Amino acid sequence: AQSVAQPEDQVNVAEGNPLTVKCTYSVSGNPYLFWYVQYPNRGLQFLLKYITGDNLVKGSYGFEAEFNKSQTSFHLKKPSALVSDSALYFCAVKGRGNTPLVFGKGTRLSVIA
Amino acid sequence: DAGVIQSPRHEVTEMGQEVTLRCKPISGHNSLFWYRQTMMRGLELLIYFNNNVPIDDSGMPEDRFSAKMPNASFSTLKIQPSEPRDSAVYFCASSATGEGNEQFFGPGTRLTVL
Numbered sequence: 001a002q003s004v005a006q007p008e009d010q011v012n013v014a015e016g017n018p019l020t021v022k023c024t025y026s027v028s029g030n031p032y033l034f035w036y037v038q039y040p041n042r043g044l045q046f047l048l049k050y051i052t053g054d055n056l057v058k059g060s061y062g063f064e065a066e067f068n069k070s071q072t073s074f075h076l077k078k079p080s081a082l083v084s085d086s087a088l089y090f091c092a093v094k095g096r097g098n099t100p101l102v103f104g105k106g107t108r109l110s111v112i113a
Numbered sequence: 114d115a116g117v118i119q120s121p122r123h124e125v126t127e128m129g130q131e132v133t134l135r136c137k138p139i140s141g142h143n144s145l146f147w148y149r150q151t152m153m154r155g156l157e158l159l160i161y162f163n164n165n166v167p168i169d170d171s172g173m174p175e176d177r178f179s180a181k182m183p184n185a186s187f188s189t190l191k192i193q194p195s196e197p198r199d200s201a202v203y204f205c206a207s208s209a210t211g212e213g214n215e216q217f218f219g220p221g222t223r224l225t226v227l
Contacts, residue, residue: 032213043117043204043218044156051213090156096212100169101146105155 002027004093004104012110013081021076021107023091032094033074034101035065039087047089050074061085081111115139117219119205125225131193134222137186138207146216147180147190148204156204162188163210195226 003026013019025031032051036044048059055067065076074091091104118137126132138145146161160170165182173180177196182188192199202223206216 034215036218043220044206044216046215046217049213049215094212098168100158100161101216103156 002095002102004091006104006107008107010108015113019078019081021089023074025093027095029096034092035076036090037087083111083113086111119219119222123223127227129194132195134190136188136205142207143210144208145188146206149201151201197226200226
């Protein structure tokens with residue numbers, strides 16, 4: 001069965017500093033990997049995805065993520081954090097074929113001015 | 114594009130009452146998903162449809178929950194009878210056909226069962 005782990009419930013970072021939100025996954029075969037962001041009282045918004053090809057994926061709002069097959073990781077990164085980046089971030093994985101998208105429990109990012 | 118539309122945005126009801134949540138997916142999307150989000154359990158997939166056909170309803174918690182998709186532009190999630198533990202935010206999402214396509218989420222319905 002496929003699964004996603006987001007080992008940190010909360011990440012705090014100072015504005016202007018780089019940020020990393022961690023994600024590891026377990027799936028049979030090659031994965032599809034996604035990051036979503038949720039602002040208060042809103043639905044999830046798609047940030048970026050890895051399908052195949054280049055391991056470094058760039059997405060919305062300056063975010064990027066690196067697919068590392070050997071470490072089964074897909075960490076979300078941004079070079080310089082903004083206060084407006086404060087939100088709940090979800091990693092998700094899907095296997096090939098008719099399999100559902102599985103979400104992690106989410107990591108709350110707090111960017112402090 | 115208006116995105117995924119859900120109604121109502123907020124619902125407060127009393128235990129035992131029937132609750133119906135509604136969703137209009139993005140036009141052209143063939144897959145529709147219903148999720149439930151709570152602090153304790155996080156985001157849970159309840160059921161999903163492909164081309165209006167239910168594919169996997171293993172996440173539906175009990176027989177009190179039912180979902181329908183009578184056409185490509187409308188789906189309902191019904192709880193009858195409702196219980197306080199059903200209180201949560203319910204999200205609908207849709208995606209285009211294709212394994213690697215991302216899901217687009219609606220704003221959610223916040224359900225409170227008293």
